[in-house]
Amino acid sequence: MNETSAPERPLDGEVALLASIWHRNRLAVRCEDTATAAELVAALIEYVPPYRQLVFCGVVPKTLRFVPDVKIIDLQDLAGLRDSLLGAIAEEGMGGSPLQIVYFGADREVFESLLAFLDRGWVATTALEDIPIDGGAGAGRREIQRSAASIVLLDPVPDNTFLEERIFEDTAHRSASLRKFLIRMKQSEVRLAFDAIQGEIETGNRYHRAFFKETLKLRERTLQKAFEIGLRERRLDLSSYVEDTPPPITRLLKKLTSLEGLLMAVVLDKNTLIGIGRYRDVDLPHKTISLLWDTLSDLTEMLSPKDNCRSLEISTTRYHVLLMRDDYLFGFILDRDVLPTAFKVAFNKIWPER
Amino acid sequence: MSDLLKDFSSIEGFGGVGVFTPTGESIIKLEAANSPLKLKELGPVANSIMIQAQKAALETDLGASHFIHLQTEKAHVLVRCLNEGSDLIKTQPGKSHIHLVLILKNDSGIGLAKLKIESHILKLAEAFRT
Numbered sequence: 001m002n003e004t005s006a007p008e009r010p011l012d013g014e015v016a017l018l019a020s021i022w023h024r025n026r027l028a029v030r031c032e033d034t035a036t037a038a039e040l041v042a043a044l045i046e047y048v049p050p051y052r053q054l055v056f057c058g059v060v061p062k063t064l065r066f067v068p069d070v071k072i073i074d075l076q077d078l079a080g081l082r083d084s085l086l087g088a089i090a091e092e093g094m095g096g097s098p099l100q101i102v103y104f105g106a107d108r109e110v111f112e113s114l115l116a117f118l119d120r121g122w123v124a125t126t127a128l129e130d131i132p133i134d135g136g137a138g139a140g141r142r143e144i145q146r147s148a149a150s151i152v153l154l155d156p157v158p159d160n161t162f163l164e165e166r167i168f169e170d171t172a173h174r175s176a177s178l179r180k181f182l183i184r185m186k187q188s189e190v191r192l193a194f195d196a197i198q199g200e201i202e203t204g205n206r207y208h209r210a211f212f213k214e215t216l217k218l219r220e221r222t223l224q225k226a227f228e229i230g231l232r233e234r235r236l237d238l239s240s241y242v243e244d245t246p247p248p249i250t251r252l253l254k255k256l257t258s259l260e261g262l263l264m265a266v267v268l269d270k271n272t273l274i275g276i277g278r279y280r281d282v283d284l285p286h287k288t289i290s291l292l293w294d295t296l297s298d299l300t301e302m303l304s305p306k307d308n309c310r311s312l313e314i315s316t317t318r319y320h321v322l323l324m325r326d327d328y329l330f331g332f333i334l335d336r337d338v339l340p341t342a343f344k345v346a347f348n349k350i351w352p353e354r
Numbered sequence: 355m356s357d358l359l360k361d362f363s364s365i366e367g368f369g370g371v372g373v374f375t376p377t378g379e380s381i382i383k384l385e386a387a388n389s390p391l392k393l394k395e396l397g398p399v400a401n402s403i404m405i406q407a408q409k410a411a412l413e414t415d416l417g418a419s420h421f422i423h424l425q426t427e428k429a430h431v432l433v434r435c436l437n438e439g440s441d442l443i444k445t446q447p448g449k450s451h452i453h454l455v456l457i458l459k460n461d462s463g464i465g466l467a468k469l470k471i472e473s474h475i476l477k478l479a480e481a482f483r484t
Contacts, residue, residue: 310427
């Protein structure tokens with residue numbers, strides 16, 4: 001057994017455990033004492049997303065037999081159990097609830113004949129020192145000490161643990177129920193976001209990340225998590241169907257932060273939202289821009305049929321709205337005190353890409 | 355009133371200026387001689403754009419719109435609405451509600467045009483107060 005066991009802060013360990021469970025990584029709770037193992041499993045299943053189907057196999061401790069909504073499979077025939085679980089896992093890609101399996105009291109045969117065939121989504125309690133599972137051995141493996149037991153992370157901890165870290169930071173010195181609320185809320189949000197994105201993509205339209213961030217009101221890290229968890233649970237890589245904001249637009253949106261009085265910037269490519277920046281507290285949907293343009297562009301064509309409209313400035317009692325057509329349609333909401341012409345000059349300086 | 359409009363003709367690239375009712379009827383206008391930009395054709399459309407922009411701005415929670423500036427490859431079209439009443443379309447008794455449309459060639463001095471619009475619109479409004 002070549003496991004690493006570097007000393008770590010308790011918080012790092014919890015972050016790694018939450019991330020591992022959320023990403024359906026494989027874990028082993030190594031402990032001689034079944035009562036201690038049961039306690040650790042009880043703590044770990046707090047990190048299981050609420051929509052996942054918990055499945056207990058093996059010698060299920062009495063204390064855990066009445067966990068709500070758990071399915072207990074008492075099958076002793078490992079080949080039969082393997083076929084049954086593999087069948088249920090195959091349904092995950094077709095919309096079935098993703099499984100979270102816990103095998104209590106796994107011996108060498110259980111690892112070799114059952115768990116080795118399941119590439120994700122299980123926790124096993126075991127007394128084995130040498131866990132016979134391929135793939136995570138060596139550098140990828142981490143071991144987290146918990147009193148008389150250790151939890152072995154058989155797969156590498158996911159790279160993107162920002163959300164997990166944030167939850168533990170935000171709930172430091174707070175109650176477990178508060179933390180549970182945040183964990184479950186975020187897990188449900190990520191799951192619902194994935195479903196919504198999948199539904200939209202199935203319509204066959206073209207989408208950018210900016211559209212989903214804006215429409216689903218997600219931060220970049222949460223959107224990324226939705227793609228990652230969806231891949232682990234549904235085996236479906238939706239990120240490949242969603243386009244990134246073109247790098248020049250990303251750079252532009254960053255540079256625009258330096259322009260005073262700019263509240264919001266929207267970039268559309270043939271009615272597709274490809275970039276958005278909110279620079280000050282303004283609660284206007286990005287559709288404001290496309291709606292204005294759609295309303296007015298037909299009329300502007302009547303104004304000069306062979307003469308393209310380059311920009312449209314609308315001053316209202318609250319804002320200046322600037323619509324500029326280039327390769328893209330840019331929409332800017334400016335503070336009432338800003339001179340739109342001055343903004344245009346500044347914008348032209350920082351948008352050399354065209 | 356015509357003196358006020360004539361003052362706009364001193365702006366370089368002047369194409370035409372007119373005052374319209376909010377429903378798009380021309381009240382008074384002045385066109386530059388030999389200008390390719392025809393106020394007679396452009397004015398009512400520009401006025402419609404202003405009305406649509408006002409409706410869209412209110413619908414999208416941007417607030418009441420009082421000025422638009424369109425830039426095309428050949429022209430600048432500036433429309434200033436002065437509405438002393440509270441109704442977006444109708445003119446209320448005793449209140450002035452006019453749309454001033456100014457058309458300039460693309461290479462014109464917009465800053466000066468905007469200044470003149472702001473300084474003259476109030477004077478024009480006085481003449482149209484019902």
